[in-house]
Amino acid sequence: MKIFFRMAFLFAALFALSICTAQDSYRIVFLGDTHYDAEDVKLHPEGISKAYPRDIEMWKERLPKLLTAANQKAAESNTAFVLQAGDMVEGGGGTADAHKNMLEAGYKKLQSYFSVPVLTTCGNHDISTKIRKGEPYPAQIYEKFLQQNVLPALNKTEGIKVLSAFNNNHSSAKTNIAFRYGNDLYLLMNFNSYGPDLDKLKEVLEQNADARYKIILSHAGPLPWDRSWRPEWRLYGYVKMEKEKRDAALELFQKYNCIFLTGHYHGVSYLEYATEKGTIHQLMNSCVWTPNITENFAFKTTTPDNYGSRILATKIISREAAQELVNTFKPGIKKYYNGNGAGYMTLDLNDQNVTVNYYHRDENTPSATFTITQ
DSSP states (O other): OOOHHHHHHHHHHHHHHHHHHHHHHEEEEEEEEEBOOOOOOTTTTOOOOOOHHHHHHHHTTTHHHHHHHHHHHTTTTTTEEEEEOSSOOOOOOOSSSHHHHHHHHHHHHHTTTTTSOEOOOOGGGGGGOOOTTTOOHHHHHHHHHHHIIIIIHTTSSEEEEEEEHHHHHHHOOEEEEEEEETEEEEEEEOOSSTBBBBHHHHHHHTTTTTTTEEEEEEEEEESSOOSSSTTOOOOTOTTSHHHHHHHHHHHHHTTTTOOEOOOSEEEEEEEEEEEETEEEEEOOOOOOTTTSSSSOOOOOOGGGGGGTHHHHTTTSSOOHHHHHHHHHGGGGEEEHHHEOOEEEEEEEEEESOEEEEEEETOOOSEEEEEEOOO
Protein backbone atom coordinates (compact mmCIF):
# COMPACT_ATOMS: atom_id res chain seq x y z
CA MET A 1 0.00 0.00 0.00
CA LYS A 2 2.84 2.38 0.84
CA ILE A 3 4.39 1.72 -2.56
CA PHE A 4 1.06 2.56 -4.22
CA PHE A 5 0.83 5.91 -2.44
CA ARG A 6 4.47 6.70 -3.21
CA MET A 7 3.91 5.95 -6.88
CA ALA A 8 0.71 8.01 -6.92
CA PHE A 9 2.54 10.93 -5.32
CA LEU A 10 5.40 10.60 -7.80
CA PHE A 11 3.05 10.62 -10.80
CA ALA A 12 1.18 13.62 -9.39
CA ALA A 13 4.44 15.50 -8.87
CA LEU A 14 5.65 14.68 -12.37
CA PHE A 15 2.30 15.78 -13.83
CA ALA A 16 2.43 19.08 -11.93
CA LEU A 17 6.01 19.60 -13.10
CA SER A 18 5.04 18.97 -16.72
CA ILE A 19 2.18 21.48 -16.47
CA CYS A 20 4.48 24.07 -14.91
CA THR A 21 7.11 23.51 -17.61
CA ALA A 22 4.47 23.75 -20.35
CA GLN A 23 3.36 27.12 -19.04
CA ASP A 24 6.93 28.39 -18.70
CA SER A 25 7.82 27.69 -22.33
CA TYR A 26 5.04 27.71 -24.87
CA ARG A 27 3.76 29.17 -28.14
CA ILE A 28 0.84 31.36 -29.09
CA VAL A 29 -0.39 32.03 -32.63
CA PHE A 30 -1.22 35.64 -33.41
CA LEU A 31 -3.72 36.63 -36.12
CA GLY A 32 -4.58 40.14 -37.29
CA ASP A 33 -7.84 41.39 -38.82
CA THR A 34 -9.92 38.65 -40.46
CA HIS A 35 -13.08 40.58 -41.48
CA TYR A 36 -15.35 37.56 -41.73
CA ASP A 37 -18.38 38.07 -43.95
CA ALA A 38 -20.78 35.78 -45.82
CA GLU A 39 -23.58 35.94 -48.37
CA ASP A 40 -26.19 34.83 -45.89
CA VAL A 41 -29.50 36.56 -45.16
CA LYS A 42 -29.09 35.74 -41.47
CA LEU A 43 -25.98 37.90 -41.41
CA HIS A 44 -27.21 40.62 -43.74
CA PRO A 45 -30.99 40.96 -43.89
CA GLU A 46 -32.10 42.00 -47.35
CA GLY A 47 -32.54 45.72 -47.70
CA ILE A 48 -30.31 46.54 -44.73
CA SER A 49 -26.77 45.62 -45.70
CA LYS A 50 -24.92 43.49 -48.23
CA ALA A 51 -21.87 41.33 -47.85
CA TYR A 52 -18.58 43.07 -48.65
CA PRO A 53 -17.15 41.65 -51.93
CA ARG A 54 -13.49 41.92 -50.83
CA ASP A 55 -14.13 39.78 -47.76
CA ILE A 56 -16.36 37.27 -49.56
CA GLU A 57 -13.62 36.66 -52.12
CA MET A 58 -10.90 36.51 -49.48
CA TRP A 59 -12.75 33.88 -47.43
CA LYS A 60 -13.33 31.59 -50.42
CA GLU A 61 -9.72 30.39 -50.68
CA ARG A 62 -7.02 32.72 -49.35
CA LEU A 63 -8.08 32.92 -45.69
CA PRO A 64 -8.67 29.15 -45.41
CA LYS A 65 -5.14 28.55 -46.73
CA LEU A 66 -3.64 31.07 -44.29
CA LEU A 67 -5.52 29.68 -41.29
CA THR A 68 -4.70 26.07 -42.19
CA ALA A 69 -1.00 26.97 -42.35
CA ALA A 70 -1.26 28.76 -38.99
CA ASN A 71 -2.82 25.69 -37.39
CA GLN A 72 -0.05 23.48 -38.77
CA LYS A 73 2.52 25.76 -37.17
CA ALA A 74 0.55 25.63 -33.91
CA ALA A 75 0.66 21.81 -34.01
CA GLU A 76 4.46 21.80 -34.26
CA SER A 77 4.94 23.19 -30.77
CA ASN A 78 3.35 23.47 -27.34
CA THR A 79 0.74 26.01 -28.40
CA ALA A 80 -1.55 27.31 -25.66
CA PHE A 81 -4.06 29.36 -27.68
CA VAL A 82 -4.63 31.65 -30.66
CA LEU A 83 -4.98 35.43 -30.25
CA GLN A 84 -6.93 37.43 -32.86
CA ALA A 85 -6.50 41.22 -32.75
CA GLY A 86 -10.05 42.38 -33.45
CA ASP A 87 -12.08 43.19 -36.56
CA MET A 88 -12.84 39.50 -36.53
CA VAL A 89 -15.94 40.30 -38.61
CA GLU A 90 -16.77 42.92 -41.21
CA GLY A 91 -19.78 44.19 -39.24
CA GLY A 92 -22.59 46.32 -40.60
CA GLY A 93 -25.29 43.73 -40.04
CA GLY A 94 -27.95 46.37 -39.63
CA THR A 95 -29.71 45.00 -36.56
CA ALA A 96 -28.71 43.71 -33.15
CA ASP A 97 -29.71 40.13 -34.03
CA ALA A 98 -27.89 40.22 -37.37
CA HIS A 99 -24.74 41.52 -35.72
CA LYS A 100 -24.91 38.93 -32.94
CA ASN A 101 -25.28 36.20 -35.58
CA MET A 102 -22.30 37.55 -37.48
CA LEU A 103 -20.05 37.56 -34.40
CA GLU A 104 -21.03 34.02 -33.50
CA ALA A 105 -20.69 32.74 -37.08
CA GLY A 106 -17.31 34.43 -37.52
CA TYR A 107 -15.99 33.05 -34.24
CA LYS A 108 -17.22 29.55 -35.04
CA LYS A 109 -15.63 29.73 -38.48
CA LEU A 110 -12.30 30.91 -37.10
CA GLN A 111 -12.26 28.30 -34.33
CA SER A 112 -12.95 25.52 -36.85
CA TYR A 113 -9.41 25.86 -38.20
CA PHE A 114 -7.68 25.34 -34.84
CA SER A 115 -7.42 22.58 -32.25
CA VAL A 116 -6.57 25.11 -29.51
CA PRO A 117 -8.88 27.90 -28.25
CA VAL A 118 -9.20 31.11 -30.25
CA LEU A 119 -9.38 34.29 -28.15
CA THR A 120 -10.34 37.60 -29.71
CA THR A 121 -10.74 41.24 -28.75
CA CYS A 122 -12.97 44.09 -29.84
CA GLY A 123 -12.12 46.01 -33.01
CA ASN A 124 -14.12 48.87 -34.48
CA HIS A 125 -15.83 46.57 -37.02
CA ASP A 126 -16.83 44.19 -34.23
CA ILE A 127 -19.19 46.84 -32.88
CA SER A 128 -20.07 48.38 -36.23
CA THR A 129 -23.82 48.09 -36.65
CA LYS A 130 -26.83 50.38 -36.70
CA ILE A 131 -28.84 50.80 -33.54
CA ARG A 132 -32.60 50.67 -33.80
CA LYS A 133 -34.74 52.09 -31.06
CA GLY A 134 -35.02 49.66 -28.17
CA GLU A 135 -32.15 47.44 -29.32
CA PRO A 136 -28.95 46.82 -27.31
CA TYR A 137 -25.98 49.05 -27.97
CA PRO A 138 -23.13 47.50 -30.00
CA ALA A 139 -20.92 47.25 -26.90
CA GLN A 140 -23.69 45.32 -25.13
CA ILE A 141 -23.95 42.94 -28.09
CA TYR A 142 -20.20 42.37 -27.95
CA GLU A 143 -20.25 41.88 -24.17
CA LYS A 144 -22.82 39.10 -24.59
CA PHE A 145 -20.72 37.54 -27.33
CA LEU A 146 -17.73 37.50 -24.97
CA GLN A 147 -19.78 35.94 -22.18
CA GLN A 148 -21.15 33.19 -24.40
CA ASN A 149 -18.06 32.40 -26.47
CA VAL A 150 -14.68 33.78 -25.34
CA LEU A 151 -15.07 33.44 -21.57
CA PRO A 152 -16.10 29.74 -21.84
CA ALA A 153 -13.06 29.13 -24.05
CA LEU A 154 -10.87 30.75 -21.40
CA ASN A 155 -12.43 28.85 -18.52
CA LYS A 156 -11.97 25.45 -20.12
CA THR A 157 -8.34 26.03 -21.14
CA GLU A 158 -5.95 24.27 -18.80
CA GLY A 159 -3.60 26.67 -17.06
CA ILE A 160 -5.68 29.82 -17.59
CA LYS A 161 -6.99 31.73 -14.59
CA VAL A 162 -9.50 34.45 -15.46
CA LEU A 163 -8.89 37.47 -13.22
CA SER A 164 -11.60 39.95 -14.17
CA ALA A 165 -13.81 41.40 -16.86
CA PHE A 166 -14.16 45.17 -16.76
CA ASN A 167 -15.65 48.07 -18.67
CA ASN A 168 -14.39 50.91 -20.83
CA ASN A 169 -14.55 54.53 -19.74
CA HIS A 170 -18.09 55.87 -20.27
CA SER A 171 -19.50 52.35 -20.75
CA SER A 172 -21.03 49.78 -18.44
CA ALA A 173 -20.38 46.85 -20.84
CA LYS A 174 -17.56 44.62 -19.59
CA THR A 175 -15.61 44.21 -22.84
CA ASN A 176 -12.09 43.85 -21.37
CA ILE A 177 -10.79 40.56 -19.93
CA ALA A 178 -7.67 39.94 -17.85
CA PHE A 179 -6.24 36.47 -17.29
CA ARG A 180 -3.06 34.69 -16.25
CA TYR A 181 -1.46 31.81 -18.09
CA GLY A 182 1.37 30.46 -15.98
CA ASN A 183 3.75 33.32 -15.22
CA ASP A 184 2.28 35.66 -17.81
CA LEU A 185 -0.49 38.26 -17.73
CA TYR A 186 -2.80 38.70 -20.72
CA LEU A 187 -5.30 41.47 -21.38
CA LEU A 188 -7.95 41.32 -24.11
CA MET A 189 -8.53 45.04 -24.47
CA ASN A 190 -11.28 47.08 -26.16
CA PHE A 191 -9.53 50.10 -27.68
CA ASN A 192 -12.69 51.82 -28.95
CA SER A 193 -13.64 55.37 -27.93
CA TYR A 194 -12.26 56.15 -24.49
CA GLY A 195 -10.51 52.82 -23.95
CA PRO A 196 -10.58 50.61 -20.83
CA ASP A 197 -11.33 52.10 -17.43
CA LEU A 198 -7.91 53.46 -16.50
CA ASP A 199 -8.25 52.87 -12.75
CA LYS A 200 -9.20 49.24 -13.28
CA LEU A 201 -6.40 48.76 -15.80
CA LYS A 202 -3.90 50.19 -13.32
CA GLU A 203 -5.25 47.89 -10.62
CA VAL A 204 -4.86 44.79 -12.81
CA LEU A 205 -1.29 45.67 -13.77
CA GLU A 206 -0.29 46.51 -10.20
CA GLN A 207 -1.77 43.30 -8.81
CA ASN A 208 0.11 41.31 -11.46
CA ALA A 209 3.40 43.17 -11.32
CA ASP A 210 5.11 39.81 -10.75
CA ALA A 211 4.02 38.51 -14.18
CA ARG A 212 6.94 37.60 -16.42
CA TYR A 213 5.40 39.17 -19.53
CA LYS A 214 2.43 41.55 -19.76
CA ILE A 215 0.85 40.91 -23.15
CA ILE A 216 -2.02 43.09 -24.33
CA LEU A 217 -4.21 42.19 -27.29
CA SER A 218 -5.71 45.44 -28.54
CA HIS A 219 -7.03 46.27 -32.01
CA ALA A 220 -4.87 49.40 -31.97
CA GLY A 221 -2.01 50.05 -29.58
CA PRO A 222 -0.96 53.19 -27.70
CA LEU A 223 1.85 54.07 -30.15
CA PRO A 224 0.78 55.75 -33.39
CA TRP A 225 1.90 53.91 -36.51
CA ASP A 226 3.44 56.07 -39.21
CA ARG A 227 0.27 56.20 -41.33
CA SER A 228 -1.45 59.10 -43.04
CA TRP A 229 -4.89 57.57 -42.53
CA ARG A 230 -6.15 58.32 -39.00
CA PRO A 231 -2.74 58.39 -37.26
CA GLU A 232 -4.46 59.59 -34.07
CA TRP A 233 -6.71 56.53 -33.99
CA ARG A 234 -4.96 54.56 -31.27
CA LEU A 235 -5.53 53.23 -27.79
CA TYR A 236 -6.48 56.18 -25.54
CA GLY A 237 -6.06 58.46 -28.55
CA TYR A 238 -9.73 59.43 -28.66
CA VAL A 239 -9.88 63.13 -29.45
CA LYS A 240 -12.19 63.94 -26.54
CA MET A 241 -10.02 62.19 -23.94
CA GLU A 242 -7.97 64.46 -21.72
CA LYS A 243 -4.24 64.54 -22.48
CA GLU A 244 -3.49 63.76 -18.83
CA LYS A 245 -5.26 60.41 -19.13
CA ARG A 246 -3.51 59.58 -22.39
CA ASP A 247 -0.14 60.34 -20.81
CA ALA A 248 -0.99 58.37 -17.67
CA ALA A 249 -1.92 55.32 -19.76
CA LEU A 250 1.30 55.53 -21.77
CA GLU A 251 3.39 55.75 -18.60
CA LEU A 252 1.53 52.78 -17.17
CA PHE A 253 2.33 50.63 -20.21
CA GLN A 254 5.96 51.72 -20.08
CA LYS A 255 6.29 51.02 -16.38
CA TYR A 256 5.26 47.41 -16.90
CA ASN A 257 7.11 46.99 -20.23
CA CYS A 258 3.97 45.86 -22.00
CA ILE A 259 3.95 43.91 -25.25
CA PHE A 260 1.09 44.92 -27.56
CA LEU A 261 -0.36 42.69 -30.26
CA THR A 262 -2.40 44.84 -32.63
CA GLY A 263 -4.07 45.00 -36.05
CA HIS A 264 -6.33 47.67 -37.55
CA TYR A 265 -4.07 49.12 -40.27
CA HIS A 266 -3.77 45.95 -42.39
CA GLY A 267 0.00 45.64 -42.43
CA VAL A 268 2.97 44.02 -40.71
CA SER A 269 4.96 46.21 -38.33
CA TYR A 270 7.07 46.27 -35.19
CA LEU A 271 7.83 49.24 -32.96
CA GLU A 272 10.07 49.40 -29.91
CA TYR A 273 9.51 52.56 -27.88
CA ALA A 274 11.82 53.21 -24.91
CA THR A 275 12.46 56.10 -22.55
CA GLU A 276 13.65 56.37 -18.96
CA LYS A 277 10.08 55.43 -17.94
CA GLY A 278 10.23 51.99 -19.55
CA THR A 279 9.67 50.17 -22.83
CA ILE A 280 6.68 49.29 -25.01
CA HIS A 281 6.89 46.67 -27.75
CA GLN A 282 4.12 46.95 -30.33
CA LEU A 283 3.48 44.41 -33.09
CA MET A 284 0.94 44.68 -35.90
CA ASN A 285 -0.30 41.79 -38.02
CA SER A 286 -2.97 41.43 -40.69
CA CYS A 287 -4.80 38.49 -42.24
CA VAL A 288 -6.45 40.64 -44.93
CA TRP A 289 -4.93 38.77 -47.86
CA THR A 290 -6.07 40.76 -50.87
CA PRO A 291 -4.78 40.41 -54.48
CA ASN A 292 -2.27 43.24 -53.92
CA ILE A 293 -0.43 41.18 -51.28
CA THR A 294 2.46 39.96 -53.42
CA GLU A 295 4.12 36.57 -53.10
CA ASN A 296 7.42 37.88 -51.75
CA PHE A 297 7.53 39.95 -48.56
CA ALA A 298 10.02 42.65 -47.65
CA PHE A 299 9.85 45.47 -45.13
CA LYS A 300 9.65 48.92 -46.70
CA THR A 301 10.96 50.50 -43.50
CA THR A 302 13.65 48.97 -41.28
CA THR A 303 14.83 52.01 -39.36
CA PRO A 304 13.21 54.61 -37.07
CA ASP A 305 14.88 57.47 -38.97
CA ASN A 306 11.91 58.11 -41.25
CA TYR A 307 9.25 57.60 -38.56
CA GLY A 308 6.65 60.36 -38.75
CA SER A 309 6.90 61.32 -42.43
CA ARG A 310 3.52 59.80 -43.28
CA ILE A 311 1.91 61.13 -40.10
CA LEU A 312 2.93 64.62 -41.16
CA ALA A 313 1.34 64.04 -44.59
CA THR A 314 -2.10 63.32 -43.12
CA LYS A 315 -5.16 65.29 -44.16
CA ILE A 316 -7.25 63.84 -41.32
CA ILE A 317 -5.93 65.94 -38.45
CA SER A 318 -4.34 69.37 -38.36
CA ARG A 319 -0.67 69.89 -39.14
CA GLU A 320 -0.15 71.00 -35.54
CA ALA A 321 -1.73 67.84 -34.14
CA ALA A 322 0.31 65.65 -36.49
CA GLN A 323 3.51 67.45 -35.53
CA GLU A 324 2.71 66.96 -31.86
CA LEU A 325 2.35 63.21 -32.38
CA VAL A 326 5.71 63.02 -34.12
CA ASN A 327 7.45 65.22 -31.54
CA THR A 328 6.01 63.12 -28.72
CA PHE A 329 6.92 59.68 -30.00
CA LYS A 330 9.80 59.85 -32.47
CA PRO A 331 12.54 60.43 -29.83
CA GLY A 332 11.58 57.17 -28.14
CA ILE A 333 11.35 54.99 -31.26
CA LYS A 334 14.33 52.62 -31.10
CA LYS A 335 13.23 50.02 -33.66
CA TYR A 336 10.74 50.28 -36.49
CA TYR A 337 9.87 47.79 -39.20
CA ASN A 338 6.93 48.22 -41.56
CA GLY A 339 5.70 46.39 -44.64
CA ASN A 340 2.67 45.58 -46.76
CA GLY A 341 1.86 42.02 -45.79
CA ALA A 342 -0.78 39.57 -44.68
CA GLY A 343 -0.10 36.35 -42.84
CA TYR A 344 0.20 34.98 -39.34
CA MET A 345 2.68 35.16 -36.47
CA THR A 346 3.92 32.81 -33.80
CA LEU A 347 5.26 33.94 -30.43
CA ASP A 348 7.48 31.50 -28.53
CA LEU A 349 7.76 32.52 -24.89
CA ASN A 350 10.35 31.39 -22.35
CA ASP A 351 12.28 32.86 -19.42
CA GLN A 352 14.88 34.45 -21.68
CA ASN A 353 12.81 36.16 -24.36
CA VAL A 354 9.87 36.15 -26.75
CA THR A 355 10.71 35.08 -30.29
CA VAL A 356 8.28 36.43 -32.89
CA ASN A 357 8.11 34.87 -36.35
CA TYR A 358 6.05 36.35 -39.18
CA TYR A 359 4.83 33.94 -41.88
CA HIS A 360 3.73 35.64 -45.08
CA ARG A 361 0.40 34.52 -46.55
CA ASP A 362 0.31 30.71 -46.10
CA GLU A 363 4.08 30.14 -45.98
CA ASN A 364 5.62 27.70 -43.49
CA THR A 365 9.02 29.40 -43.23
CA PRO A 366 9.27 32.83 -41.56
CA SER A 367 9.78 36.00 -43.58
CA ALA A 368 10.81 38.00 -40.52
CA THR A 369 11.92 37.30 -36.94
CA PHE A 370 12.02 39.60 -33.91
CA THR A 371 13.38 38.89 -30.43
CA ILE A 372 11.80 40.74 -27.50
CA THR A 373 13.66 40.73 -24.21
CA GLN A 374 12.55 42.23 -20.92
